[in-house]
Amino acid sequence: MMLSDYPHVPRRRYVLKALALGCTLALEPALGRVVAGASETFGESGARVLARVAHTLFPHAFVTEAQLARSVDLLAASAACDAALSESVDSLLRDLPRDFAMLDAAAREAALRALVGSEALAAARRAAMGGIYRDPAFWAHIGYPGPSAPFGGYAGPGLVDIDWLDEDER
Secondary structure (H helix, E strand, O other): OOHHHOOOOOOHHHHHHHHHHHHHHHHHHHHHHHOOOHHHHHOHHHHHHHHHHHHHHOOOOOOOHHHHHHHHHHHHHHHHHOHHHHHHHHHHHHHOOOOHHHOOHHHHHHHHHOOOOOHHHHHHHHHHHHHHHOOHHHHHHHOOOOOOHHHOOOOOOOOOOOOOOOHHHO
């Protein structure tokens, strides 16, 4: 028998999505305590380096310092909840060149490529995605109109109208 023979068993992808959502929701209260406190967790220079890591991972020209700071704050919140992650991020900061924040983009990318596969770099990437892509100010730059739920979903405002099908096929 295969897993597909059991329709009531959730697929791995759905389980992972639910876990990710649960972790994100669990972190939200912690963010209030950590916002702008990442320098307390990682030190002033560590927070600056982690902001450069976020910008190196997502090198959009229109990313703001506030979005990068939020990325570091998200990583600090995760590290505050997980001692192993905190130690991993400290190890990442030790493994990066001392002048990482001052290096040019190519040198920063090369330094990060040497650390691919580390849990801390993966956590920094997830935090950077959250800090940058969750910001409504960023959405305008990529053409995302925002969540559709307040407008009745995508079907309500006609965003998924299929005018090329006959009426009886819709």
